[in-house]
Amino acid sequence: MVDKRAEGNVGVPFQVHIERGKIAEFSRAIAAEHPDHHGGERPVVPATFLTSMFHWERGRQGANPWSTVQMSKARGMHASQEYEFFGPPPRDGDVLNAQSRIDRIFEKQGRRGGSLTFVEMVTDYRDAAGTLVARAKMTAVETAKPAGGDGETKDG
Amino acid sequence: MADASMTKPAPRVLGPISRTDVVIYQGASGDFEPMHHDEPFAKAAGMPAPIVVGMYPAGAMCAWASDWLGPERVRKSWVRWRAPVWPGDTLTIDGEITGTTDVQLPDGTTQPRLQVAVQCTNQDGAVVLQGTMDFAVAGSESVQ
Numbered sequence: 319m320v321d322k323r324a325e326g327n328v329g330v331p332f333q334v335h336i337e338r339g340k341i342a343e344f345s346r347a348i349a350a351e352h353p354d355h356h357g358g359e360r361p362v363v364p365a366t367f368l369t370s371m372f373h374w375e376r377g378r379q380g381a382n383p384w385s386t387v388q389m390s391k392a393r394g395m396h397a398s399q400e401y402e403f404f405g406p407p408p409r410d411g412d413v414l415n416a417q418s419r420i421d422r423i424f425e426k427q428g429r430r431g432g433s434l435t436f437v438e439m440v441t442d443y444r445d446a447a448g449t450l451v452a453r454a455k456m457t458a459v460e461t462a463k464p465a466g467g468d469g470e471t472k473d474g
Numbered sequence: 475m476a477d478a479s480m481t482k483p484a485p486r487v488l489g490p491i492s493r494t495d496v497v498i499y500q501g502a503s504g505d506f507e508p509m510h511h512d513e514p515f516a517k518a519a520g521m522p523a524p525i526v527v528g529m530y531p532a533g534a535m536c537a538w539a540s541d542w543l544g545p546e547r548v549r550k551s552w553v554r555w556r557a558p559v560w561p562g563d564t565l566t567i568d569g570e571i572t573g574t575t576d577v578q579l580p581d582g583t584t585q586p587r588l589q590v591a592v593q594c595t596n597q598d599g600a601v602v603l604q605g606t607m608d609f610a611v612a613g614s615e616s617v618q
Contacts, residue, residue: 340502343501343502344502344503344533345537346498346502347495347498347499347501347502347503347530347533348499348530348533348534348536348537349486349488349534349537350533350534350537350540350541350545351537351541352537352540352541352544352545354544354545354546355545362545362546363545364533364536364537364540364545365533365536365537365539365540365545365548365551365607366529366532366533366536366551366553369503369504369505369529369533370502370503370504371504372503372504372505372506373504376504391519392519392520395555396528396529396555397554397555398552398553398554398555399528399529399532399552399553400550400551400552400553401550401551402549402550403548403549403550404549404579404580404581406546406547406610407545407546407548450580
């Protein structure tokens with residue numbers, strides 16, 4: 319069950335190295351065929367590529383504050399996901415400084431009755447100069463009783 | 475709006491989605507949640523099969539639009555899951571340009587954006603995933 323006290327919890331900063339090998343692998347996995355992912359000087363990432371931050375936060379203790387939310391696995395699901403870029407998306411060779419936070423926890427009444435608890439985790443990605451280049455927002459929802467959805471509760 | 479690249483491409487068929495497709499995606503993304511590939515684990519949790527990881531069709535859906543309008547022009551993608559996707563499902567990805575809007579950036583400047591609606595429909599006609607994407611308008615700012 320969601321612990322509302324987790325709102326505002328901040329993860330330990332971690333670095334994300336954008337690399338052409340991972341861009342090519344990820345692009346093939348989602349059938350992203352545009353040549354800008356697969357060749358040229360500095361291949362560009364697909365729109366949802368920053369979900370692969372899993373690989374980078376895993377090596378950094380405390381990078382992902384999601385576990386502090388304590389959302390039920392049986393009643394929680396990934397509801398929506400957003401990636402925003404404040405200029406062209408990252409390219410091979412970019413090194414981004416990332417930090418995640420539990421931005422917001424709020425409740426809504428479900429259409430079929432029962433309360434829904436929404437949790438938003440925001441991850442900001444900045445370049446070496448500290449300029450915000452990308453922002454990920456993961457929204458997960460915990461229902462009052464078990465539900466289907468896509469079955470995952472811990473994406474970023 | 476008149477240039478040839480604005481001509482909408484054909485819908486893209488994703489699937490039938492195999493367990494291997496899911497494993498390839500999970501390896502690429504780093505999300506190793508067993509619910510999406512471990513059959514005994516998923517069944518013990520009450521699922522009929524390992525549920526397809528939602529970010530896989532979400533990524534494919536956004537890729538359809540960025541293959542069309544250019545990945546370097548993507549400025550925003552938003553996706554919402556409407557229904558679960560299972561191994562064996564065949565999804566059809568389609569979308570359309572819905573308009574333009576001006577957005578304010580963190581540095582205070584305003585930029586025009588092309589807005590695109592995208593969706594994934596399964597073999598039964600159910601919309602399982604929908605989203606919106608913003609693209610930089612060609613010529614309005616550096617896309618490199």
